[in-house]
Amino acid sequence: MLTPVELVNTVWIGSVYFISAAGLTLSYRVTRILNFAYTNIITLGAYLAVILTLNGTGNLLVLIPIVFVAGSLLAMGMHYFVFSRLISLKATPLMLMASSIGIWIFLKYVYYGIVGYLQRAWKVGLYQATPNLNLDWGLKAYGMEFSGAFVASIALAAAVILSLYLFLTKTKMGKALRAVADNPSLAEVSGIPSDRVMYVTWFIAGGLASLSGLMWALFSIVTPEVGDNLILEIFAVSVIGGLYSIPLTALGAYVISGAENLLMPILHDTIGLEVSFRPFIAFFTLLVVILIKPPLGAAGALPYRFRLRRKGR
Amino acid sequence: MIGFDVTGFILSWLVFFSIYSILSISLNLETGLTGMANFGKVAFYALGAYFTGYVSIEFFLRLHGLDYPIYSTDAIVALGKLSVEQPSLNLSVFLLTLVGSFLFAGVIGFLIMLPALRVGPAFFGITVLSFGEMLRIFLRHYKPVGATYGLVGIPHPLAWVGGTFSKDLGFALISLSLLAITYIYAQRITNSPLGRLLKAIRDDETATLYLGKNVPLVKGKVLFIGSGMAGVAGCLYAYYLGSITPNAFMPAVTFEVWAMMLLGGVGNNRGSILGAAIITFLDRSTAALNFLFPNLIIDPNFIRWMLVGVIIVVVLLFKPEGIIKEEYVWTPAWRLLEAKAEARRKAFKELIGRLIKRR
Amino acid sequence: MRPILEVKGVSKSFGGVRALDKVSLSIEKGSIVGLIGPNGSGKTTLFNVISGFYPPDEGEVYFEGMRIDGMNPNEIFRLGLVRSFQNPRLFQTMSVWENVLVVPKQRGESPLLAPFRSRWEAEEMKIGKRGKGLIGVFGLNGSERKRASDLSGGQMKLLESLRGMMEGGKLFLLDEPAAGVAPRLANEIFGFIKRLREERGLTFFIIEHRLEILMNYVDYVYVLHNGRLLAEGGPEEVVKERKVIDAYIGD
Numbered sequence: 001m002l003t004p005v006e007l008v009n010t011v012w013i014g015s016v017y018f019i020s021a022a023g024l025t026l027s028y029r030v031t032r033i034l035n036f037a038y039t040n041i042i043t044l045g046a047y048l049a050v051i052l053t054l055n056g057t058g059n060l061l062v063l064i065p066i067v068f069v070a071g072s073l074l075a076m077g078m079h080y081f082v083f084s085r086l087i088s089l090k091a092t093p094l095m096l097m098a099s100s101i102g103i104w105i106f107l108k109y110v111y112y113g114i115v116g117y118l119q120r121a122w123k124v125g126l127y128q129a130t131p132n133l134n135l136d137w138g139l140k141a142y143g144m145e146f147s148g149a150f151v152a153s154i155a156l157a158a159a160v161i162l163s164l165y166l167f168l169t170k171t172k173m174g175k176a177l178r179a180v181a182d183n184p185s186l187a188e189v190s191g192i193p194s195d196r197v198m199y200v201t202w203f204i205a206g207g208l209a210s211l212s213g214l215m216w217a218l219f220s221i222v223t224p225e226v227g228d229n230l231i232l233e234i235f236a237v238s239v240i241g242g243l244y245s246i247p248l249t250a251l252g253a254y255v256i257s258g259a260e261n262l263l264m265p266i267l268h269d270t271i272g273l274e275v276s277f278r279p280f281i282a283f284f285t286l287l288v289v290i291l292i293k294p295p296l297g298a299a300g301a302l303p304y305r306f307r308l309r310r311k312g313r
Numbered sequence: 314m315i316g317f318d319v320t321g322f323i324l325s326w327l328v329f330f331s332i333y334s335i336l337s338i339s340l341n342l343e344t345g346l347t348g349m350a351n352f353g354k355v356a357f358y359a360l361g362a363y364f365t366g367y368v369s370i371e372f373f374l375r376l377h378g379l380d381y382p383i384y385s386t387d388a389i390v391a392l393g394k395l396s397v398e399q400p401s402l403n404l405s406v407f408l409l410t411l412v413g414s415f416l417f418a419g420v421i422g423f424l425i426m427l428p429a430l431r432v433g434p435a436f437f438g439i440t441v442l443s444f445g446e447m448l449r450i451f452l453r454h455y456k457p458v459g460a461t462y463g464l465v466g467i468p469h470p471l472a473w474v475g476g477t478f479s480k481d482l483g484f485a486l487i488s489l490s491l492l493a494i495t496y497i498y499a500q501r502i503t504n505s506p507l508g509r510l511l512k513a514i515r516d517d518e519t520a521t522l523y524l525g526k527n528v529p530l531v532k533g534k535v536l537f538i539g540s541g542m543a544g545v546a547g548c549l550y551a552y553y554l555g556s557i558t559p560n561a562f563m564p565a566v567t568f569e570v571w572a573m574m575l576l577g578g579v580g581n582n583r584g585s586i587l588g589a590a591i592i593t594f595l596d597r598s599t600a601a602l603n604f605l606f607p608n609l610i611i612d613p614n615f616i617r618w619m620l621v622g623v624i625i626v627v628v629l630l631f632k633p634e635g636i637i638k639e640e641y642v643w644t645p646a647w648r649l650l651e652a653k654a655e656a657r658r659k660a661f662k663e664l665i666g667r668l669i670k671r672r
Numbered sequence: 673m674r675p676i677l678e679v680k681g682v683s684k685s686f687g688g689v690r691a692l693d694k695v696s697l698s699i700e701k702g703s704i705v706g707l708i709g710p711n712g713s714g715k716t717t718l719f720n721v722i723s724g725f726y727p728p729d730e731g732e733v734y735f736e737g738m739r740i741d742g743m744n745p746n747e748i749f750r751l752g753l754v755r756s757f758q759n760p761r762l763f764q765t766m767s768v769w770e771n772v773l774v775v776p777k778q779r780g781e782s783p784l785l786a787p788f789r790s791r792w793e794a795e796e797m798k799i800g801k802r803g804k805g806l807i808g809v810f811g812l813n814g815s816e817r818k819r820a821s822d823l824s825g826g827q828m829k830l831l832e833s834l835r836g837m838m839e840g841g842k843l844f845l846l847d848e849p850a851a852g853v854a855p856r857l858a859n860e861i862f863g864f865i866k867r868l869r870e871e872r873g874l875t876f877f878i879i880e881h882r883l884e885i886l887m888n889y890v891d892y893v894y895v896l897h898n899g900r901l902l903a904e905g906g907p908e909e910v911v912k913e914r915k916v917i918d919a920y921i922g923d
């Protein structure tokens with residue numbers, strides 16, 4: 001059954017995917033580090049939304065900057081304490097990736113520890129929680145009623161994308177970021193210290209991740225693994241965008257979200273596919289994209305093409 | 314300390330030490346030597362375990378003409394009875410599943426090479442990691458292998474041996490000998506032209522391709538062997554615990570193996586074993602801690618996983634080469650250099666001798 | 673006789689940049705041919721297309737009469753076409769000695785034979801003897817135990833060329849083999865190339881910016897400019913051509 005609920009979910013979850021994948025793409029392109037601990041930042045944003053609104057008087061407009069900055073600080077902290085040091089030790093990309101995995105698993109269980117502790121100390125259920133925001137209002141249009149959370153998340157997504165676009169195209173720093181992304185060695189010449197470019201990138205990427213966690217929390221349940229549960233979709237979306245193009249990333253986000261929220265119920269009704277197999281959509285998309293049309297440049301891919309028959313005569 | 318069984322602790326540690334050493338040797342083969350970011354090791358471990366569990370249970374039940382569903386109480390009771398009756402059946406099923414899980418996990422590992430054919434290491438890491446998670450989700454919802462309940466009542470190969478101690482000792486010995494075989498094989502190929510080729514691929518796969526090596530095929534073979542080894546580890550795990558659930562195969566397990574490899578030292582097999590010994594010991598100790606102090610404020614499991622994360626980051630930052638440093642690939646051809654150095658040393662000695670005489 | 677290498681109307685673009693534009697050339701067996709041109713003129717890209725790094729957008733490449741465009745680099749190497757890179761791509765964590773030994777295809781590379789030393793030892797020794805000889809020729813004796821990353825820039829270039837010669841190549845594409853090498857050693861390398869050509873009939877296609885050295889050794893020169901073939905001919909004629917001088921000065 002196709003209902004407006006599913007359409008709303010498509011748009012909302014698609015926006016979560018888009019914003020988080022945009023941050024991941026940006027950070028990967030500029031820093032060349034595939035940061036698996038990115039998911040921890042999403043979780044952080046979601047939990048901050050829950051914890052800061054425990055008394056039920058949450059104002060979204062206050063929450064947004066706090067959540068953004070917290071995510072930024074976490075991402076910049078990762079860079080300061082781990083990545084920048086590893087880079088100066090000339091670590092290989094593989095080892096940088098491994099270090100982000102170390103951060104990931106560490107933070108995940110730190111979250112579990114903290115959440116468990118707070119739950120006992122405050123005597124509120126936190127392992128599965130939702131934020132208490134004043135979003136009970138609704139908006140009527142075209143004969144449909146949109147919930148406050150939906151309107152807020154759409155507005156938030158639009159605002160984020162617009163400001164990201166303006167930043168990347170109109171400011172000096174944004175242009176420097178793009179220059180580094182396109183050609184790291186050339187950017188050295190442009191006179192902007194690459195260290196500052198790195199921190200600015202993590203500032204933005206961390207903020208985006210954290211905001212996407214907040215957006216998730218507007219609609220759904222928060223657990224210490226929210227970010228981890230999204231990782232597959234975010235990676236799939238980023239790979240559709242080639243970890244390169246932001247507009248393609250947007251397309252990928254809404255396509256995957258659409259497939260999950262619109263196609264899945266249909267498959268369930270017609271061939272009885274279990275809804276819990278939902279993540280397979282993202283996974284198979286990922287596989288197909290990688291096999292058929294590998295992302296541009298694919299970050300050091302081997303110049304090898306698989307052929308069944310030998311060309312030549 | 315009442316009720317804490319020291320021999321039991323040691324025997325169980327020995328089994329886990331063997332299982333994790335096999336895993337970390339296999340990871341070292343793929344990642345440490347060949348440079349492939351295998352973030353999905355746990356998937357092949359799970360494949361081995363599920364293959365073993367499913368095939369052995371099916372074998373025992375169907376061979377005796379029972380058609381209980383695989384996770385029913387009847388089946389579990391029947392398996393308990395059947396597994397102590399015919400030692401030869403237990404052992405032959407053990408051998409069958411051992412070889413089977415190697416091949417099963419190995420072939421799937423080989424196929425994982427296909428997506429990596431055209432993309433760089435980052436994408437390969439993403440794909441394998443996702444593959445592991447997909448497999449876990451699949452196992453959780455696939456009824457024929459017990460879905461969330463997993464497989465219960467896997468017939469232990471030594472179930473017929475009287476007494477827990479001799480049974481556990483026997484199994485520890487089996488595990489240790491499989492570890493020995495794995496280690497000897499890995500050590501020998503590390504110090505062979507193959508080991509050299511793998512390190513070349515790790516250092517610069519494009520240049521290796523330009524030297525006429527079929528890099529994707531070599532990687533596929535390595536993934537076959539590495540995944541097969543992980544499958545064997547999974548087989549041991551399934552028999553040792555007697556029951557498996559999908560949640561035993563969280564991504565965190567992969568990273569625990571990564572921590573072992575990094576801590577011991579990337580690119581050498583002794584390091585992998587040392588890392589596995591240290592971390593499984595900590596791991597078993599936290600389990601013992603759990604047993605001794607059931608009311609700890611923070612779940613010891615959380616501490617264990619946090620420790621894994623800390624070890625990975627700290628080792629990379631402060632001792633990237635690990636405890637045991639990687640060495641060159643020592644093959645007979647090095648002797649050609651010895652001979653030369655030897656000759657030069659001799660000539661030098663003679664020269665000195667002559668100079669001294671002249672005085 | 674058919675030329676050993678024929679490039680027919682090859683083009684290659686990157687986004688908007690047309691790095692190669694309908695380039696055609698041919699190389700005779702047993703010759704030493706130079707490829708020159710200002711920075712960014714597409715020389716490395718041409719090598720990349722010939723050696724299988726990228727398939728060309730259009731055009732064909734023939735090696736000993738066999739069409740090789742679209743083949744993979746390892747297959748092209750097996751046919752006897754060897755290349756080196758502008759920035760040496762050595763196996764950095766390995767010793768110089770291993771860098772040399774790793775090249776030839778050997779039985780010990782099979783996962784089934786590798787554990788049994790007796791099955792591959794003799795073959796490896798033979799490879800080692802050949803490697804030792806070449807190390808002597810390239811003046812790298814005494815550095816065998818060094819890590820490749822500890823070599824000087826010039827030594828790295830040498831090691832890379834050496835590696836390419838470990839196994840039966842017929843045509844060598846060398847991308848600036850003498851960059852960062854002292855002039856005397858550079859002359860030695862080119863002298864060695866010349867000797868190899870004379871003794872074994874090998875063919876060389878060489879990119880080199882140091883024209884004063886290159887011109888003494890080549891039989892024929894191709895000049896690329898903005899992805900197009902600007903001029904070709906014997907070394908003396910080419911450097912005198914007006915448009916070649918303009919291209920270099922305009923750069």
Ligand SMILES: Nc1ncnc2c1ncn2[C@@H]1O[C@H](COP(=O)(O)OP(=O)(O)OP(=O)(O)O)[C@@H](O)[C@H]1O
Nearest residue numbers: 686689691709710711712713714715716717718758
């Ligand atoms: N992978 C690539 N992606 C995009 N553009 C590229 C790529 N490779 C080369 N180019 C472009 O193609 C053109 C030719 O480059 P190429 O490296 O072949 O020049 P070259 O003649 O070897 O220069 P140099 O003398 O500096 O080595 C340049 O404009 C370069 O920027």
Ligand SMILES: [Mg+2]
Nearest residue numbers: 715716717758
């Ligand atoms: Mg060049």
